Amino acid sequence: MNDIIWNDRTDETPWPNNAQLFQPLELEQILLPDNANCLYIQTFLRMCDLDFEIIYRSNAEFMSPSGKVPFLKCGPYICEADAIVNFVNNKGYSLSKDLDPSNKADLRAFTSLVNSVLVFAELYITWCEPSVYNEVTRPRYGSGYPWPLNTVLTYKKRKQVIKMLKPHGFYDMSINEVYKKVETCCQCLSTKLDNNNYFFGEQPTEFDALVFGHVYTILTTPLPTNKFSAIVRGFPNIVAHCERIEKTYYPSDKSRK
């Protein structure tokens, strides 16, 4: 509800110099879907040329009011995940304000495509695919907690994710059906991108940040099965788009491979 209040309010106070982005520990804890989201928001803030500091906390998920990571602490305000883009837009920094209405509608449609396919596919791979769950998710998610809390919390989170996937039909799919959906989604994105530098015109928008966040994470996260990244690699223009953004916005970042 508070998100809605923010969305309606245009806040012209300048960007504070102590904005902090909270996310889980990158090295030992963060999982594929959260990592994609964190990278999306980081890239978006960099594209807006806004100063922020990344703070790693093992309890970031629980500090966030909605349980979603990352969340932004900007002065007295706290907002998380998708609400960050609106919050920043309301501060007067927008990457998509110059788009014409039909492009704006497209941007929304594609954003919802990515959110309803890639995000759920990532959650499926992370929590429902046995090899990934046992070899990657379990040890990483429970890394910050002593026994037996690590087992209990991982089990609890898995139940929560399954509850979320069920109404979208993902939980009942086989892994191949999920890969098929991902492939269709990538095909769609690839067609939209064509040979352009960015999805909507010559300047990047928040959608470019979103795609970069997901694609980069899918390509670089080591998993027991590499089928997921192989599908994405099958679309050269998407991979090129990802590399382009990496070069532009993370020019000297050693940690990004």
Place this chain on the structure above:
Amino acid sequence: MGTVHAKEHSTMTYGEMDRNSAVTDKKTVNLQEIQARVDKVNVEGLNRTQEDIIKRTVKELFKVNNFEEVIKEVHRTQVKLESLGCFSNISALIDVSSGPKATSQGYEVTYFVKELKRVKGSVNTVIGRDNEGSRVVGTVAPNVFGRAEKLHCEFSYGSRQTSTFNVGFYKPFILNTLAELNTSVFQNESDWPNSGYKQIDRGTSIGLGFPFMQNIRHTVQWEGCWRELNMNTRYVSFDVREESGHTLKSAVKHILTVDTRNTPLMPTFGSLLQCTSEIAGLGGNIRFLKNEVLLQHNVEIFPETVIQGSVTGGVMRPLGSQKEIHICDKFFLGGPQSLRGFISRGVGPVADKNFIGGTLYWAGALHLYAPLPFKPGAGGIGDLFRTHLFVNAGNVGSFNIDFSDRRWLHEFRESTRLAYGAGLAIRLGQLARVEINYVIPVLFDKSDGINRGVQFGIGVHFL
């Protein structure tokens, strides 16, 4: 309590000795001069209760020498049998002993007991911490294995949407000693609006209590507790928000109690000393050392007019790799049961209007208890009421305790909180106490949550 029957005309029921001897035949009998011994003790009505615990309870009866001791010991043993918690109705009969092994001064004591049913259920309403009302549904299985063990289970749902459950097992007489074992599995939700968070505790505890000389008691307890902290609103101070999430505490606690009071609720004489040490960090991700002490002394200056002084204090520090004390382990002060004149947790360090507690505290209170003016209902309901005048003071804070630099001590002393007032204290059975007070805070900080005027409190432990 049952009655003690006497068969011979010259013997009298316990407690009515003086009156009977004066009224019936106007002849004084010195019971101490009547030689007596107990030959036999019968306990009628035992079904599933094991004999060995009955034997240890009644064995003192065989040590008596004269008839007065017989009567007193019969009564004492009856109280002991009642305290086993296995019987619902106990009465005693003293008879001259008969049979082949009877001695000339021998008596035979018979207790008629009725065992409690195997399962007992209850539904009630209670008012607990911070005046939160809750419904409690509970079942008890007394005397499960015949040795006064007790298995109990409670579920409660409170007016602030907090629910708790507790399954416990109690076993006295471990290995034939007076030691008691207490184990429990619990889930406990609590809401702390003044601190901005809700806490869910899930855990298990196992404790061993044993008496040590007269009035001294040791309790050693281990508790493993998974705590979950959730913020109440989006606007909770970030300092509190940072503590959100899950922690696991595994702690060993030692409690030493020296209690010479006549009763725990509104005593008229005696004192209480309680020292608690808790060390957390055997497993889990919480490490601290916590020490607390409580001292209470009661003096009856006039009949039924009692002065009670209490002092309590505590200090804790993080251990090992942990640098800060987690908010749910910290000390808090304020509220009708601790520092009157302040709202619950309404004293001490604050972060954006949320009280965050401290690592050092002290509090003291001086009460003058007196009966109601003109003693209405004396000897009956009026005895449950007491008026009291009180002064209480205390402070809580987080200080870096350094004995070479005393500035922290100065600061701690300077910021003492003080309140005084008067009110009515009502004893509810031997279980709880209600207080309605008019309080005037005198010394307080501008960030404190003060409660000037009428303050209502209900609970078991009061400062």
